[in-house]
Amino acid sequence: MTDNKAAARNLALMRMKEALIEHVPHARAIGMTVVDVRRGQAWLMVPYDAKLVGNPDTGVIHGGVITTLLDNASGAAVQLALPERQAIATLDLRIDYMKPATPGEDLHCHAHCYKLTRNIAFVRGVAYHKDPADPIATSVGTFMLAANRAEVMPVEIDKILGKEAQ
Amino acid sequence: MDILSRAHERGETLDLQAFIDQIPYTRFLNIKVDRKGSEITTILKFHHELIGNPSLPALHGGAIGAFLETTAIIQLAYEISSGKLPKPVDITIDYLRSGRPVDTYARARINKQGRRVANVHVEAWQEDRFKPIAAAHGHFLLTPPDEG
Known part of the structure; x- marks a missing residue:
């Protein structure tokens, strides 16, 4: 029974990990996977790949890949902090690059949504190879909750044309 | 990168498309200049x-961030011919509108150029130049001390 429960939990966890990025074509295109999840926290990784190189002389991965990994992990951490699934939108993301990634090594990342308000989620992230205490980059980001598909256009049409059909 | 140091040594104008086509990741993103x-x-x-x-x-926020960062690097490589690839120190991206599934454009402006570091501002838009989908500012090391 305990084994069954553990197996069921593992299966649910696996499904959740897949659900976080399976529908994100850009994450799949760079080989991103979810390593682990916890309430408000996500661990993601991108395996080293020659197509992600930003400096052909050194083989160092492009900063943009680190941005993508931190952005995606931060968004996942917010989803994992929310009581129910809702649309979120990144407001801003600041990334500090501490050192270049080592060529040939996989990129790991941990993001933690440490504060939720009614409208905003606050997230910290760190990218590393093996040890989060030896970071390649760190990030801070804010996310808008219940982001409403950014459908501003109908509102503007209302303003320009009035609310009633002509 | 050879293409940067060659242009620098000969005092030639850098072929920007040839420059970024040598970078695998910008080829993967499919960035044109x-x-x-x-x-x-x-x-x-x-x-x-x-x-x-x-x-x-909508476009991935990371892809937009990478595009803004690349635009900053291209501007730096063009304006400041040091022969070296500028390295990002930090970048802050403001996401202003969701990126729709169409082509995106960007322009960068060097706010301040120091001897070792430059501050760059970048803006990206789609159909309407005056409705940016994202903006970023960041610092870039021009000649990393550890690489001479």
Whole structure:
């Protein structure tokens, strides 16, 4: 029974990990996977790949890949902090690059949504190879909750044309 | 990179498209460069692998960030011919509108150029130049001390 429960939990966890990025074509295109999840926290990784190189002389991965990994992990951490699934939108993301990634090594990342308000989620992230205490980059980001598909256009049409059909 | 140091040594204008085509990741993103005189516009050609939210659909915030960072690097490589690839120190990206599944354009402006570091501002838009989808500012090391 305990084994069954553990197996069921593992299966649910696996499904959740897949659900976080399976529908994100850009994450799949760079080989991103979810390593682990916890309430408000996500661990993601991108395996080293020659197509992600930003400096052909050194083989160092492009900063943009680190941005993508931190952005995606931060968004996942917010989803994992929310009581129910809702649309979120990144407001801003600041990334500090501490050192270049080592060529040939996989990129790991941990993001933690440490504060939720009614409208905003606050997230910290760190990218590393093996040890989060030896970071390649760190990030801070804010996310808008219940982001409403950014459908501003109908509102503007209302303003320009009035609310009633002509 | 050879192409940077060659242009630097010979005092030639850098072929920007040839420069970024040597970078595997910008080839993967499919970034094009359009230079008219000193005015450089970069283009992120839309393709399915840039999508981050298929239900909207919208471009991935990371891909937009990478595009802004690349635009800054291209501007630096063009204006400050040091022969070295500038390295990002930090970058702050403001997401202003969701990126729709069409081509995206960007332009960068060097706010301040120091001897070792430069501050760059970048803006990206789609159909309407005055409705940016994202903006970024960041610092870049011009000649990393550890690499001479």
